[in-house]
Amino acid sequence: FGTKWEFNRGDGAFYGPKIDITIRDALNRAHQCATIQLDFQLPQRFKLQYRAPTSTNDEQTGVASDFQQPVIIHRAILGSVERMIAILMENFAGKWPFWLSPRQIMVIPIDKDIYDYAAQVQNSLHEAGFYADVDLSGDKRDKKIRNAEIAQYNFICVVGAEEQKEVSVNVRCRDDVESKARGKTVPLASFISQLHSIKDSKTMVSRLLN
Numbered sequence: 700f701g702t703k704w705e706f707n708r709g710d711g712a713f714y715g716p717k718i719d720i721t722i723r724d725a726l727n728r729a730h731q732c733a734t735i736q737l738d739f740q741l742p743q744r745f746k747l748q749y750r751a752p753t754s755t756n757d758e759q760t761g762v763a764s765d766f767q768q769p770v771i772i773h774r775a776i777l778g779s780v781e782r783m784i785a786i787l788m789e790n791f792a793g794k795w796p797f798w799l800s801p802r803q804i805m806v807i808p809i810d811k812d813i814y815d816y817a818a819q820v821q822n823s824l825h826e827a828g829f830y831a832d833v834d835l836s837g838d839k840r841d842k843k844i845r846n847a848e849i850a851q852y853n854f855i856c857v858v859g860a861e862e863q864k865e866v867s868v869n870v871r872c873r874d875d876v877e878s879k880a881r882g883k884t885v886p887l888a889s890f891i892s893q894l895h896s897i898k899d900s901k902t903m904v905s906r907l908l909n
Contacts, residue, residue, distance in 0.1 A: 714737065714771075715737035717734060719733070720734065724790065725789040726789070730782060732777060733775060733776050735775075736773040738771035742769050743768065748766035748767065796901070797902070798902075800852075801830060802830065802850055802852045803829050803830040803894075804830065806820050806856045807855060813858055813859055817858050820887060824891065827891045829891075848879075853905035855870070856868035857869040866886065866888075867884050867886045867887055868887055869884045870883050871883075872905055874905045875907070
């Protein structure tokens, strides 16, 4: 993790040696989340056994020895899921990175004639594995864009007759001030390809790569 490990002397490790990952929230409070711990007690209590090779030389032959007792490894990567989600919510304050966001993309048609194409864009995004909504309300375009910005969608795709003709989307990126003013027209296939790259990179910034 790029941080030096420290001994937590006096900590109550009831089962055996363990590794705890402690993180800090938005208020700098420490929380234990991930933990990996060796457990020598439960195998004894449950009388767990397994057969092992008689020696390292016999592993290839499959010759087994008498039963031996295993060691249980307790592995909780997130710790308490509820606690982890609460910490993430505080940390991001609603501005989730794209790969974690429950509101990734909003599709906004500029008029009713484009509703079918907006639905087509939404379906294409869904099929690509992304969360996409479409605003078919009676609000004006600017109001729809503002609502999507307040809801912290990572990307807003405005579509009109020109985008329908070119099978493209006009993209506004949450973390790119320049694109919020006018948007950037991108072929739909290229947009989806870039979304996959953004998701795979685990970047914290929601903007197009090129």
